[in-house]
Amino acid sequence: MRILDLRGTIIPFSLLEISNVCKQMQPGETFEVIGEDSGIIAELSRILPEPDFRLSKTDLPNPCDHGVRIRIYKSSLHQHST
Numbered sequence: 001m002r003i004l005d006l007r008g009t010i011i012p013f014s015l016l017e018i019s020n021v022c023k024q025m026q027p028g029e030t031f032e033v034i035g036e037d038s039g040i041i042a043e044l045s046r047i048l049p050e051p052d053f054r055l056s057k058t059d060l061p062n063p064c065d066h067g068v069r070i071r072i073y074k075s076s077l078h079q080h081s082t
Contacts, residue, residue, distance in 0.1 A: 003033075006036075027075065048072065053074055056073070
């Protein structure tokens with residue numbers, strides 16, 4: 001599973017990198033993002049549409065680490081109706 005550790009990065013650039021990774025993902029794939037704080041979850045919710053992507057927050061393995069880990073799951077190829 002791919003992990004992007006974006007702690008210490010500038011949010012707009014981080015979101016661009018996450019968006020690019022998500023565009024390349026296949027349905028059923030998962031990757032993790034480690035960010036500075038839980039505010040990144042709201043930002044991710046804005047750029048990753050449901051039901052295409054599901055987000056879940058998990059704890060970092062070491063309680064001394066700062067930040068938040070978000071697992072991103074691509075659930076399907078969403079078909080927009082015209």
